[in-house]
Amino acid sequence: SDTLDVVIRVGLTGGIGAGKSTVAKTFIERGAYHVDADKIAREVVEPGTPGLAQLVEAFGPEILDEAGALDRPSLAARAFADDDSRKLLNSITHPLIGARTQELTDAAPTGSIILHDVPLLVEGHMAPFYHLVAVVHTDADVRLDRLVNLRGMDVDDARSRIAAQATDEQRRAVADLWLENSGAPEALAAQAVAAWDERLIPFRDNVASGTAAPMPTDVVSYDPEWAALGQRVVNRIWALVGGNASAVVHEGPTSVVGQAAAPVVDIAVTVSDFSVADSLAEALAKGGFPLVSSTHDERLHASADPGRHVRVHVRA
Incomplete structure (x- = not known):
């Protein structure tokens, strides 16, 4: 009904190097309203922001480069030194990221399919707050190969980043849409197009009209x-x-x-x-x-x- 101010929120996640950007690009080309968690995380600590001032107060002026911008490696060296430092960092950045995310989400026009691109969706226990969670999956060894050979990352650094993230089982547990990216980017994009046309658009339209999707009635064998x-x-x-x-x-x-x-x-x-x-x-x-x-x-x-x-x- 017209009284419902309807948007549907899709959370997109996947391990580092899995191919989320291909899916995001495909959805955005079709009209998704993009809210990019990584971009927001950078915005809230740009020079001149209260966020950057709070970080300097917490971790010292050594975290700035010559130009007065955040020197991320230098912040990481201090913030990830121990649990208390990491908690302090999160207590500063998370509320700022949350507020900005909410602001952008609230600004989405009615009828939008909001694509919230969140690398740590699983780790942050955010899945229940989306209409649908899409996970891009690629085996860890393929991701390692991409990070090292395509992005030029150090092999140990790439390994430790992969290890620090959620496991495939944890991602599978929250996935409403599982996009397999073991082949060419075109094959992944094709899966994303099909998901957009056959699932996201009908879902959005059903929510807007207050309509339930048809239910299957045929009995099938037990599915774990x-x-x-x-x-x-x-x-x-x-x-x-x-x-x-x-x-x-x-x-x-x-x-x-x-x-x-x-x-x-x-x-x-x-x-x-x-x-x-x-x-x-x-x-x-x-x-x-x-x-x-x-x-x-x-x-x-x-x-x-x-x-x-x-x-x-x-x-x-």
Whole structure:
């Protein structure tokens, strides 16, 4: 409905050297509204900013170069010396990055697909705050080869950077969209185009019109991925309903290990009474789960995402 100020937020991540920029470029060419975490991190500590002044106060004037700009290697040498220094650095930069990200997100026109390009999305536990998380995956040895031979990075430096990031398993656990980048950049771009046309655009349009995506009804054999998907959706729903629910759990056929079922994840949300259930309708709809029916014992919402089949049963 027109009353929903609709945008959908897509979080894009992947290990260093995985090929995120190819996907970002493909989405941006198709009209995605780009919010670049790395760029924001640089902006908030440019010369003349309060951010840079705070860093100098915390770590000393030695972190500046001759021109008065931030000398990153020099800051890194001090900030990563120990846990306390790293926490101090984060306590200065994270709030500034968060505020600027919010500002840019708020400025996106209605109907936008906001692409939030975040290298450390998994490490920062940010996945539940997106309508959809896209992960670009490339095997670590291929990434190492790219970093060393294409970007000219020192091999030990490249190895330690890869090791410091989330594992493939951790990324897979949050991925709604898994883009495989083991071949040519064109093949990755083609996957991104297909995801844009077949998934992101319909998802955005469904959220805008308050429409649930069609649900599959055919029973299929048990898929071990259902448990991970259930957990991901539970986390997403918690992010949307906040402290208004007393429980959010994966229930129904897909929650039973080994059981064949139609591939639909059922989520039960328990609230104190139906006035609370009704007050959550807009947040759930904007978050990608429009209301599909109201009965005396539950409010049923369902996923607007054509690639993720979910029913949300809100009960008092």
